Amino acid sequence: xYQKPYLSQAFLMIFLGLSTLLNAGWxxxxxxxxxxxxxxxxxxxxxxxxxxxxxLDSLVGLWYVxxxxxxxxxxxxxxxxxxxxxxxxxxxxxDRLERLPVQVDLxxxxxxxxxxxxxxxxxxxxxxxxxxxSEYYFPIFDEIFDYHGIPLELKYCSIIESALNPRAVSRARxxxxxxxxxxxxRMYGLTINSLVDERRDPVKSTHAAARFMKDLYSIYGDxxxxxxxxxxxxxxxxxxxRRSGGKKDFWDIYYYLxxxxxxxxxxxxxxTYTMNYHKEHLLYPKPIELPIPADTIMVNDNLHLEQVSxxxxxxxxxxxxxxxxxxxxxxxGKEKPYALKIPVQYSMQxxxxxxxxxxxKDSIYFNSKKVTRSPSYYTTSYVPKPPSSNMDKVTYTIxxxxxxxxxxxxxxxxxxxxxxxxxxxxNTIRSGKKLIIxxxxxxxAYYSRVDQMSFAExxxxxxxxxxxxxxxxxxxxxxxxxxxxxxxxxxGDTLWDIANKYPGVSDTDLIRLNGLSDGNKxxxxxxxxxxxx
Numbered sequence: 001x002y003q004k005p006y007l008s009q010a011f012l013m014i015f016l017g018l019s020t021l022l023n024a025g026w027x028x029x030x031x032x033x034x035x036x037x038x039x040x041x042x043x044x045x046x047x048x049x050x051x052x053x054x055x056l057d058s059l060v061g062l063w064y065v066x067x068x069x070x071x072x073x074x075x076x077x078x079x080x081x082x083x084x085x086x087x088x089x090x091x092x093x094x095d096r097l098e099r100l101p102v103q104v105d106l107x108x109x110x111x112x113x114x115x116x117x118x119x120x121x122x123x124x125x126x127x128x129x130x131x132x133x134s135e136y137y138f139p140i141f142d143e144i145f146d147y148h149g150i151p152l153e154l155k156y157c158s159i160i161e162s163a164l165n166p167r168a169v170s171r172a173r174x175x176x177x178x179x180x181x182x183x184x185x186r187m188y189g190l191t192i193n194s195l196v197d198e199r200r201d202p203v204k205s206t207h208a209a210a211r212f213m214k215d216l217y218s219i220y221g222d223x224x225x226x227x228x229x230x231x232x233x234x235x236x237x238x239x240x241x242r243r244s245g246g247k248k249d250f251w252d253i254y255y256y257l258x259x260x261x262x263x264x265x266x267x268x269x270x271x272t273y274t275m276n277y278h279k280e281h282l283l284y285p286k287p288i289e290l291p292i293p294a295d296t297i298m299v300n301d302n303l304h305l306e307q308v309s310x311x312x313x314x315x316x317x318x319x320x321x322x323x324x325x326x327x328x329x330x331x332x333g334k335e336k337p338y339a340l341k342i343p344v345q346y347s348m349q350x351x352x353x354x355x356x357x358x359x360x361k362d363s364i365y366f367n368s369k370k371v372t373r374s375p376s377y378y379t380t381s382y383v384p385k386p387p388s389s390n391m392d393k394v395t396y397t398i399x400x401x402x403x404x405x406x407x408x409x410x411x412x413x414x415x416x417x418x419x420x421x422x423x424x425x426x427n428t429i430r431s432g433k434k435l436i437i438x439x440x441x442x443x444x445a446y447y448s449r450v451d452q453m454s455f456a457e458x459x460x461x462x463x464x465x466x467x468x469x470x471x472x473x474x475x476x477x478x479x480x481x482x483x484x485x486x487x488x489x490x491x492g493d494t495l496w497d498i499a500n501k502y503p504g505v506s507d508t509d510l511i512r513l514n515g516l517s518d519g520n521k522x523x524x525x526x527x528x529x530x531x532x533x
Contacts, residue, residue, distance in 0.1 A: 085121050086281050096277055097269070103151040104223040106269050107251065115263075115270030120281040126163075131278060131285035133164040137177070141206055148210035157227060159271045160264060166200045166324040175199040178209040188212055195332050201325040224250040224265055232261040294322060295347035298337045301358060304365040305329040311357045312346050313508050330365075345494045352405035353427055355416050387421070387438035394439055396451050400431045401501045410450055410458045411437050430503045489526040502532045 093113065097106040119127050141155040161179040162168035174181050176199035182192060188208035190198040198204045209230075216226040219234060228250060229237040240256035247253055250265055278284070306329060309316040320329065322341045331338045342350060350357065387393075396407065404427060408415045418424070422435050429435075439447040450458060487498060495507035495516075510516070513529055522528070 085124065087117065087120075088280075093273065097273055100153075100272065100276060102153045102272070104153055104227070104268075104272075106272060108269070109266070111263065111266035112269045112273075115267045116273055119270055119274040120278075120283060124283060127274065127278075128283055128286045129288070130159060130164055131275070131283065132288040134159075134275065135285055136288060137164055137202060140202060144203070144206045145210055148207075148214055150210045150213050151223060153272055154213060154223070154227070156271045156275060157230065157268055159275070160267045161231075166202055176205050177202055178205045180205060180208065184212065195328060195330050196325055196338070197327055198325050200327075204325075220248065222248060222250075227265050227268055228257060228261050231264045232258045236261065293344045294341045295344045297340045297342065297347065297350060299331050299333040299340050300337050301333045302366050303331045303333055303340070303358060305331070307357050307360045307362070307365060308340070308342065308350070311353055311360050312342070312349055313506075314342065314346060318343070345496060348405060349496055352403060352415060355419070356427065390441055391438040392441045392444050394437050394444065394447050394451075396435045396437055398429050398431050398433050398435065399455070400503075401455060402429065402431070403427075403500045404429060406458070407435065407437075409462050411439060411447060412462075413437065413439075428504050485530045485532060487528045487530055489522050489524055489528060493522065493524075495522060495528075498528060498530070502530055505530060505532060 090108065090113065093116065094108045097108055100106065137158070138155055141158065142152050145152050145155060158164055158177050161174075162177045164177060166177050168177070168179065169175050170179060172181070175185075175197060178199070180188075180190065180199040185192055185199045185205075185208065188211055190201075190204060190208055192199065213226055213230060216229045216234060217223065220226060220229065220237070225237055225248065236258055237253075240253040241248055243256045244253045254262055274281070274283070305319045305323065305326065306316055308314065309319055316329075319342070320326075323331075331340060396411070398407075404415050404418060404424075408418050411418075418435065418437065421438060437447070450461075453461070485502070489498070495510050499505045499507045499510055510528060510530065513531060516522070
């Protein structure tokens with residue numbers, strides 16, 4: 001890391017005196033000599049600008065950001081930003097910073113002012129993207145920091161470190177939103193191997209960052225030094241303290257710190273200001289359509305994200321962006337359970353189609369010569385078996401609105417068993433067909449009654465209440481063309497729910513038949529055309 005050569009103290013005093021005369025007329029804000037902006041200081045600010053702008057530029061490669069922006073933003077320096085964007089006197093910045101309820105000392109000087117102008121002027125469009133992302137990430141960070149007893153304002157360090165980009169990689173190979181180096185990440189319990197890098201996992205890396213900050217505070221007892229040490233390491237901060245004669249104030253050791261770290265605290269203070277007063281500068285969050293809420297499914301076998309994407313018809317880019325820790329789209333679940341995040345509306349579909357997902361092109365995605373597997377259709381660790389001698393047979397007649405997941409839950413069996421016993425090789429079932437189901441002999445009388453129950457009674461038998469939107473006997477009206485059914489969307493409906501009420505119909509069929517650009521944006525009262533198969 002580059003560091004500025006040291007001047008003799010006499011020469012430094014002369015140099016600062018001349019600089020003060022040359023810079024007369026530049027607004028005074030504090031009595032510190034740090035208010036004198038030198039050419040070298042300007043280069044240091046540019047150095048951090050480059051790093052911050054690299055992170056901002058890399059954001060536009062993320063699928064959800066591309067969707068939000070619609071096109072690449074055309075952002076560049078304005079000749080006179082003060083005449084275009086709101087700027088304020090130093091006294092206003094000082095007053096606003098003093099009013100923030102924070103533990104970290106938010107000193108104002110020329111460095112801080114310069115960074116405020118970068119955030120509110122030069123890269124306004126992409127800073128608005130960061131504001132949009134913060135609405136997703138900051139509630140996560142706040143909860144974790146509160147749990148570990150870390151000042152909540154330290155979440156703004158993530159903006160300086162990575163611009164909230166979970167895939168950010170620095171020139172020194174620091175990775176993720178919190179820019180962990182390999183050794184530090186492993187020290188704080190993050191899994192890093194050829195397939196998985198939990199430095200890119202927003203939740204796990206935030207827990208690690210909070211523990212790291214807590215350890216640094218136990219060393220220095222000063223949050224500004226924690227911010228510096230987080231960036232350059234405690235070794236460099238300790239060296240700067242020794243060279244300064246034992247001073248333990250950030251601004252007293254400023255010129256003894258590595259060049260990039262010098263700008264880190266001013267950039268943090270400016271980010272804290274910008275995130276709290278962005279409306280005063282006419283900055284507003286870009287709407288980032290991350291899949292909120294999302295469900296977490298624990299995967300206990302090897303799985304490729306493209307298997308999930310193809311079978312469930314979820315854009316692969318979305319899966320990659322909400323599971324950034326999987327470097328090559330592979331979840332190595334055989335090693336240990338790993339978490340897969342999917343949009344919540346697909347979670348039940350994943351459970352129902354789990355066997356098909358794991359089976360889809362598994363011999364292509366995973367080397368079958370090295371991994372022992374069951375016959376190609378069944379690829380999970382569980383293999384269906386013929387019924388045992390203590391089981392007896394009941395029959396169940398499929399009703400309109402049933403699906404394999406429902407039926408399996410009512411009889412407390414696996415979907416894979418149900419398919420195995422009835423030679424079902426897909427996921428389509430037709431009303432009126434009888435299914436053979438094997439149940440324990442001592443519970444034969446109970447399960448024999450299931451066929452006569454209503455949908456609501458069957459759902460209550462497994463502890464689930466039925467809402468009006470879930471009931472399979474909802475009112476529909478026939479279209480003029482008798483080949484179609486017109487369905488009126490009710491509150492709480494999703495396309496997947498609607499499709500499951502009609503044999504052989506998928507949510508993809510409904511999207512195509514009705515010309516929907518986004519299946520998640522159906523509203524109550526909308527009429528959906530359905531063609532049962």
